[in-house]
Amino acid sequence: MRYAMAVDTKKCVGCSDCVVACQTENDVPIGYCRDWVVEVTDGTYPQLELEYRSERCNHCDNSPCVRCCPTGASHYGDGGIVKVEKHKCIGCGACVASCPYDARYGHPEGYVDKCTFCDHRVKQGQDPACVAVCPTKCMYFGDLDDPNSDVSQVVKKRKYKTLIPEAGTKPQLYFLI
Amino acid sequence: MREELIVSGRMNPMIDPQLHIWEWHIPAYLFLGGLAAGIMFFAGYFTIKGKEEQYPTATKLAPIFVPVLLVLGLLFLFLDLKHKLYFWRLYTAIKLESPMSWGAWTLMLVTPLSMVWAALNIKTLFPKWDWKFKVIDDALDIIKTYKTPMAWAMVILAVILGIYTGILLSAFNARPLWNTSILGPLFLTSGLSTGAAAVIVLSKSKKERHVFAKIDLLLIAIELFLIVHMFMGFRASTQVQIDAAAMFLGGQFTAPFWVLVVGFGLMIPATLEILELRNKKIPYMVAPVLVLVGGFAFRFIIAYAGQMSRWLY
Numbered sequence: 001m002r003y004a005m006a007v008d009t010k011k012c013v014g015c016s017d018c019v020v021a022c023q024t025e026n027d028v029p030i031g032y033c034r035d036w037v038v039e040v041t042d043g044t045y046p047q048l049e050l051e052y053r054s055e056r057c058n059h060c061d062n063s064p065c066v067r068c069c070p071t072g073a074s075h076y077g078d079g080g081i082v083k084v085e086k087h088k089c090i091g092c093g094a095c096v097a098s099c100p101y102d103a104r105y106g107h108p109e110g111y112v113d114k115c116t117f118c119d120h121r122v123k124q125g126q127d128p129a130c131v132a133v134c135p136t137k138c139m140y141f142g143d144l145d146d147p148n149s150d151v152s153q154v155v156k157k158r159k160y161k162t163l164i165p166e167a168g169t170k171p172q173l174y175f176l177i
Numbered sequence: 178m179r180e181e182l183i184v185s186g187r188m189n190p191m192i193d194p195q196l197h198i199w200e201w202h203i204p205a206y207l208f209l210g211g212l213a214a215g216i217m218f219f220a221g222y223f224t225i226k227g228k229e230e231q232y233p234t235a236t237k238l239a240p241i242f243v244p245v246l247l248v249l250g251l252l253f254l255f256l257d258l259k260h261k262l263y264f265w266r267l268y269t270a271i272k273l274e275s276p277m278s279w280g281a282w283t284l285m286l287v288t289p290l291s292m293v294w295a296a297l298n299i300k301t302l303f304p305k306w307d308w309k310f311k312v313i314d315d316a317l318d319i320i321k322t323y324k325t326p327m328a329w330a331m332v333i334l335a336v337i338l339g340i341y342t343g344i345l346l347s348a349f350n351a352r353p354l355w356n357t358s359i360l361g362p363l364f365l366t367s368g369l370s371t372g373a374a375a376v377i378v379l380s381k382s383k384k385e386r387h388v389f390a391k392i393d394l395l396l397i398a399i400e401l402f403l404i405v406h407m408f409m410g411f412r413a414s415t416q417v418q419i420d421a422a423a424m425f426l427g428g429q430f431t432a433p434f435w436v437l438v439v440g441f442g443l444m445i446p447a448t449l450e451i452l453e454l455r456n457k458k459i460p461y462m463v464a465p466v467l468v469l470v471g472g473f474a475f476r477f478i479i480a481y482a483g484q485m486s487r488w489l490y
Contacts, residue, residue, distance in 0.1 A: 033186075033187055033189065037185040040179065040180070071266040087266075088263065089260050089263065090266055091258045092257070094277050094345075096192060097198055097352060098348070099351055102192045105191050106190040106198075110258075110261070110263075164489075167488065
């Protein structure tokens with residue numbers, strides 16, 4: 001079982017509903033966010049290109065954050081979801097330094113927090129909050145090991161990219177381009 | 178032109194507007210740890226070589242300060258933690274792939290060892306020291322017979338202590354300035370150099386000071402070599418590392434690094450030590466104090482500049 005998410009950059013309008021849904025669903029402290037929307041403008045007028053990406057923790061297969069955690073607080077959960085066991089976290093910040101995507105942040109209570117692919121919802125067969133709420137339905141989530149899941153199908157059919165592949169992290173957040 | 182913005186807005190602690198996980202506590206510990214490693218290395222090495230009488234400061238006096246340095250360093254590390262009540266979790270797991278875990282366990286071994294070594298030699302600093310409990314005197318008499326194995330342990334653990342902090346930083350490939358395999362050896366050399374400088378400061382024997390000045394000179398030469406090659410490596414690497422190096426080659430850290438760390442911390446002490454070894458009259462304290470200040474500044478600058486280097490946006 002290998003959970004992954006795909007975001008269709010051609011359909012994302014940058015509304016940031018995914019950001020708000022995540023904050024609501026996961027009781028994220030005010031002013032913090034576990035996911036964010038990046039707007040990319042490329043080229044010189046009139047040859048301009050625009051891309052929107054809803055980014056979050058990439059739940060990497062070869063994640064540096066799990067590797068560098070001295071207490072084992074950062075670990076792989078079911079389906080490869082990277083999670084933080086807050087009662088093991090000492091707040092040293094090593095995982096925050098190791099993430100090339102800046103996906104982690106310091107929770108006010110002291111431990112390090114980040115996107116969890118809403119694993120409490122996934123366990124009950126639902127999609128993460130961001131995927132469920134998207135008004136353009138541009139987000140897909142599922143099991144990459146299941147050839148019939150949404151995400152497997154879309155990754156097979158469309159061209160995609162991942163962020164900073166050269167960092168060797170094997171991210172599981174695919175941006176359809 | 179290419180512009181990437183976080184259009185939904187993000188101002189998360191620790192990562193925005195740039196990574197800021199570590200403040201003064203970490204460079205302070207890096208310096209104290211390196212200094213302790215340097216002193217312990219020379220204490221162990223010259224004890225194994227049987228040169229305790231010739232180099233009493235290196236093998237007996239300077240090591241008395243090591244437990245203080247380590248405890249202070251550990252205190253700073255503890256103060257840096259953001260989830261302090263759980264600090265003990267470091268000792269419920271041995272994570273072989275995490276340099277921070279190696280460090281936690283190495284310190285767990287090194288600190289008591291350095292305390293025992295200091296206890297064995299306490300009379301060098303306090304000649305009238307009385308343990309007040311005969312059982313301690315007896316225990317130390319037994320431990321004294323194991324001095325050579327202890328010295329070997331000191332040498333090996335000192336090298337691990339001195340190098341692991343550099344490896345820890347270099348393992349963060351998300352921070353291009355730190356992501357160089359030269360950083361580990363560079364930290365070790367810097368730590369040994371500050372250790373040699375500390376011996377010179379404390380020593381009352383001209384011969385011992387000369388020997389350690391020669392050792393320090395060699396270590397400074399190695400450090401300069403490593404620094405030059407580190408920057409050559411960055412310049413020959415990917416764009417993120419070229420950008421990281423640019424902070425030091427024209428950017429905001431250019432003056433502090435090349436003047437304070439390389440100029441005052443390495444080249445001037447080296448020049449003074451060469452002149453001293455040619456029997457020119459130089460007050461011997463100047464060079465080692467500059468080395469110590471330069472060593473501290475080096476770790477400070479690398480810790481702060483590394484947090485500013487990034488892959489994204």
